[in-house]
Amino acid sequence: MKIFLGDTEATLRLGITLGESLSPSSVILLEGDLGAGKTTLVQGIGKGLGITEPIVSPTFTLINEYTEGRFPLYHLDLYRLEPQEVAALNLESYWEGVEVIPGIVAVEWAKRMPYKPDSYLSVSLTYEEDGTRQAEIIPFNCAIAAI
Ligand code: ADP
Ligand code: MG
Secondary structure, three states, X not given: OEEEEOOHHHHHHHHHHHHHHOOOOOEXXXXXXXXXXXXXXXXXXXXXXXXXXXOOOOOOOOEEXXXXXXXXXXXXXXXXXXXXXXXXXXXXXXXXXXXXXXXXXXXXXXXXXXXXXOOEEXXXXXXXXXXXXXXXXXXXXXXXXXX
């Protein structure tokens, strides 16, 4: 499914819809170049979960956890990592809920992952020549009834 995103607000609104409708243990794997709107989409997801704390890019912190919403948001950015470094992080504990409260896991630069969860939502953001963006959403073994 392709969605036209005419401005920053549109990207935020798509994120809000996802944040309002996804269940805990959902994984969103985000693709798209620098500036495509990945962090903006996750900011919307946070709003949809009822998180009021500002959501900032985890490019340097690797992972930011927000726990004040309906359920947690785990926001990762793998841009600076090699796939073998990603493997060492044991990210599966997030989506398997092992010693972690189940929440939404949103991963920027997901192509750095050497393995993926059994079910996830793939969201690819592309930068158009006129500055607008497009999102292509593909569910893998999961439903997205709300969009
Ligand atoms: P990324 O995390 O993919 O690097 P960001 O979410 O940081 O990208 O967004 C980069 C810039 O693009 C921000 O200034 C944001 O406001 C803007 N932006 C996000 N979505 C859109 C859109 N649909 N149209 C135009 N600008 C957008
Ligand atoms: Mg980003």
